[in-house]
Amino acid sequence: MAENIHFAAVPDWKAAQAMLTFEPRQPTIPAGLEPARLRIFVRDHKMRELAVAERTLEAFYTGFVFTQSRKGVEEARRLALDVSYGRDRQEASIGGHAARAYELGPEPEPDDIDGRPPSVVTWHDGEMFFFLASGEMPVAELIPIAASIYAPRT
16 A cells, blocks of 8 residues: 555554544454555645544455544434445445445446446444445445444454
8 A cells, every 4th residue: 555644554453443533343354355454544635634533444455445434423324325436326234224335337448547436335323434345346245344343253
């Protein structure tokens, strides 16, 4: 992952939690995928330091990215259920919460500058907004990953 001064790289989930105002949810990843590379959005586009309460955690895995942030109940709901992240929206449920899913787009033509639309799953849990996306994996593989954040840890 290239260096980006808007983000702070963090070595693990415990270090991430120390930089946030929420307890990050960690998904159970499918066998064979690499552990997450974690980073936290700490500066806005004008290079202003973001308040701890406004930070977003991004977890990059092999094949998908999982983001989470505290947005307030109304904004988290709007981002999850009202904003469109693709075509052919599907209704879904993640951990008993209303969700939206958008399927991985078709392979683009070689000269298509837009590329392939990713598969996306979004939902909110109270004031928390969750976003899971992949340019490789279909929604059917992302939904169990999303649901795994609610599974008890062993």
